[in-house]
Amino acid sequence: LAKTTQPISMDSYEGQEVNITCSHNNIATNDYITWYQQFPSQGPRFIIQGYKTKVTNEVASLFIPADRKSSTLSLPRVSLSDTAVYYCLVGDMEQNFVFGPGTRLSVLP
Amino acid sequence: GAVVSQHPSWVICKSGTSVKIECRSLDFQATTMFWYRQFPKQSLMLMATSNEGSKATYEQGVEKDKFLINHASLTLSTLTVTSAHPEDSSFYICSARETGAGTEAFFGQGTRLTVV
Numbered sequence: 611l612a613k614t615t616q617p618i619s620m621d622s623y624e625g626q627e628v629n630i631t632c633s634h635n636n637i638a639t640n641d642y643i644t645w646y647q648q649f650p651s652q653g654p655r656f657i658i659q660g661y662k663t664k665v666t667n668e669v670a671s672l673f674i675p676a677d678r679k680s681s682t683l684s685l686p687r688v689s690l691s692d693t694a695v696y697y698c699l700v701g702d703m704e705q706n707f708v709f710g711p712g713t714r715l716s717v718l719p
Numbered sequence: 720g721a722v723v724s725q726h727p728s729w730v731i732c733k734s735g736t737s738v739k740i741e742c743r744s745l746d747f748q749a750t751t752m753f754w755y756r757q758f759p760k761q762s763l764m765l766m767a768t769s770n771e772g773s774k775a776t777y778e779q780g781v782e783k784d785k786f787l788i789n790h791a792s793l794t795l796s797t798l799t800v801t802s803a804h805p806e807d808s809s810f811y812i813c814s815a816r817e818t819g820a821g822t823e824a825f826f827g828q829g830t831r832l833t834v835v
Contacts, residue, residue, distance in 0.1 A: 644823065653725075653812045653826035654763070697762070706753050707814070707824055709763040 614698045619714040628685045630713050632698030635679050640702040643674060643681045648695045648712070657696075658683065693717045721747045723815050725827035732803055732834055739799045740830045742813030748793035749815035753824070754786075757810040769796045793818070803834040 615633040622628045634643070642661050646654035658665055660672040660681070671684040685692060697712040722745040732738050742752055750771050755763040767777045767788050775788035785807075787799040796815075800807055814826040 646826075651810065651829065651831065653723075653814070653829045656823055656825065659823055706751075706765055706768050708765060709755075711762050 614700055614710050616696075616698050616710060616713045618711060619716070621716045621718060622688055623718050624689055625687050628688050628692075628715060628717075630683045630685075630696055630698075630715070631680060632683070633680045634698070634700045637678050637700050638702065641678075641700045642702065643672065643678075644699045644701075644707075645670070645672065645683045646697045646699065648697065654697060688715075688717045690717050690719060721745075721815075721817055721825045723813065723825045723827040725811075725813055725830050727830060728828060729831040730833070732832070734804055734834055735802055737799055737801045738803055738832060739797055740811055740813075740832075742796045742798070742815070742827055744794045744815045744817075744825070747815075747817040749796075750793065750818040752790060752796040752813055752815045754788060754796075754798050755812045755814070757812060757829075763812060766798075800832065803832070805834045808832055808834045 644659040645657040647657050648654045658670050658672045660674050662674050665672045673682045693716055695712040695714050697709055699707045724743045724745055726741045752769040754766045756766050757763045765778050766781045767775045769775045769788045769790040771790045771793050777783045785801055790796040810829050810831050812829045814824045816824050
C-alpha cells in the first residue's frame, strides 16, 4: 500500500482558498487518490477522487501532477463549517483503505 | 452518493457483556465491507475486512475471537464485541465499496461504544 504524508495541521481564515498537499512517492500504476473529510464523532465523508491531472466537483478540486507522486486538495473560499480532518488515501479497487493521521484544518473567523 | 448505515449510533454496556453493531449498505451491494476503530484525536485504524460469505480477514493485533464479524449478505455486515471491557470503548466505523463500481468507499456514521 502506498504510504501518504500530509501536514498534521493547517489554519486558515474564512473566505480563503485552502490547499492541502499529500505526498505519495510510491504510488502504483493502478492506484487512485481519494480524499475524505471527517467531523468529530462522524464517519469520513467522500470529497473527491482522481487518477491524474485535475478533477473538480461542487466541493473541491484535486490537482495531480504528471508523476502522480503528490496531490493537492483545493477548497475554495472555506467557511467555519469546513473545520475538520482531511485524509488523503491511495489505493486500487482491490485494497482496503489505510488511514494516515490526516490534516486537521482549523478555519478561523 | 451511496449510503451506508450503522446501528446503533451509540451504545453503553456493562463490562463482560457483548454488543452487536450492524452495518448496512442501503442502496448498493457490497461484496466487501471494512471495520475501523477510532480513539479520540486519532486516525481510523483498520480492524478487519469482511467478505460476503466467507471469513473476515483481521489486521495484525486484532483478536478475531473478541471482535466477531459476520457478513451474511451483500448488504449487511455485523461486528460483535464479545465480553466487552472499558478499554474497548471507542468509535467504531464501517465502510463499504459497491461491488465492481470503482474505488470510492462509503462510510457509516459510526457507533460510539462505551463500556462501563
